[in-house]
Amino acid sequence: MMDSQKLERFFKNECTPAEEQEVLEWFRNEELNAHQEQELAKMWEQETSQPTNDHNPTEILARIKASMHQNYPEMRVAGSEINKETEKLAGKIEWKKWYKMAAAILLPICLLTVVVHYYISERNAAQMVIAETLPGVRKTISLEDGSTITLNGSSKVVYRQHFPDDAREITLTGEAFFEVAKDKSRPFIVKTGPIATQALGTSFNINYRNNAPYIVVALATGVVRIDQEINQNKTELTKLRPNQQLIYDKKTARFELQPYDARVILGWRRGILFFNQASLTEVVSRLENWYGIPIELAGKVPEKTAEWNYTGEYNNQALEDVLTGISFVKDFTFEKKENKIVIHFN
Incomplete structure (x- = not known):
């Protein structure tokens, strides 16, 4: 086996001309056993893992070939091509050795590329969008x-800027109407406190306000x-x-199913405020x-x-x-005091 310190200097381009010729001659003639292959691969890995470009593996291989051409003229051919004999000599360290060496160099790079790509993808996917409206303002x-x-x-919704491949999730506070594009591979899920509404291609309305006893x-x-x-x-x-x-009761976690009046539930989309036998509590809440x-x-x-x-x-x-x-119907008066409305019942 070639002296390890001399090989180390060769990889670092620190050999004297005589030492370089000796190393090249060794590359040319030496047949390595399994242990020597392992040692050489280990040395290559150590050298090429250093944080510098002075001994880039591609440059090392190119230097070996160039030096062989200079020291062994019989291997040169016309132009810039390398004849088969040159490739044979440069390949005296069998290709499987180069694969091991290349793997030691390229695998961390490949892994880093995958990790960076995954991180960027996840970061983009995880970027959250928050959209909200002021009182009396509607927004599409x-x-x-x-x-x-x-x-x-x-009202407010929170969702990912870029939906992942398995689901489209939205978190809602307030009231919103959803028109869902069909995508069987990614169910559309709206989360409102303890319940979640899942759809594929559908349109529906959800009313979930913190101060209301029900989710509708x-x-x-x-x-x-x-x-x-x-x-x-x-x-x-x-x-x-x-x-x-x-209609889901947030306190008891019970629910009931009912038909609904579209004017009451969906009229707000056109700016229509419609009351149908509404209680005083409902009227006040909706007006607020x-x-x-x-x-x-x-x-x-x-x-x-x-x-x-x-x-x-x-x-x-x-x-x-x-x-x-x-x-006029319910016999009361009202006045505005600072930032609130006071209703006086007679």
């Missing part, structure tokens, strides 16, 4: 998969599946059909969310607010006009 969002989300006032999912077209997840236990609640809504202003009740407030039963429709009207219209 187009997703990269062709789906659209229409946000009602005082209303299906317009297609089919959706609604799951409940509590303490990491996931169970299917039901599948909705068009014109059906699920619609106009983004707190409402305080004063005076002789009806004891049975659930039986208040108000029906009316308002098309893109100001809060003062809406309250004036309701007051």
Whole structure:
């Protein structure tokens, strides 16, 4: 076996001309046993792993060949081509040795490339988009998969900028209408607290507000599946059909299915505020969310607010006009104090 220190100097391009010729002669004539192959590969790996380009493996191989041409003229041929004999001599370290050496060099690079690519892909996929609306403002969002989300006032959705290959997940707070593009390989899932609504190609409305006791999912077209997840236990609640809504009680974790009035549930998309036998609590809550202003009740407030039963429709009207219209029927006055509305019952 060639002296290891001399080989090390050769790899580093630090040999004298005489030493270099000796190493080349050895490369030319030496047949290596398994142990010597292992030692040489180990030496190559150590040298080429140094953080410098002074002994780039490609340059080392090119230098071996160039030196062979210079020291062994019989191997040269016309032009720049290398004859078969040259390749044979340069290959005296059998190709499997070069494969081992190349693997020692290239494998970490390949792994690094894969890791970097994976990191960049994951980082891009993990970039989150937050879209939200102010009170009384509606906004339509187009997703990269062709789906659209229409946000009602005082609402927010959070989702990945680039959906992964297995699912399209959205987190909603507030109210939104979803028109989902078909993609069987990636179900469209909207998470609202303890329940998740899953669809493939469907349109539906979800109302999930922190100050409301219920989560309401209303299906317009297609089919959706609604799951409940509590303490990491996931169970299917039901599948909705068009014109059906699920009303989920956040306190009791129970639900019921009902038909719905599209004017009440979906009218907001056209700026229509519609009440159908609504309780006082519902009227106040919807007005607060619609106009983004707190409402305080004063005076002789009806004891049975659930039986208040108000029906009316308002098309893109100001809060003062809406309250004036309701007051004619329900006998109250109202005034604006600083940043709130106070309703006085007579």
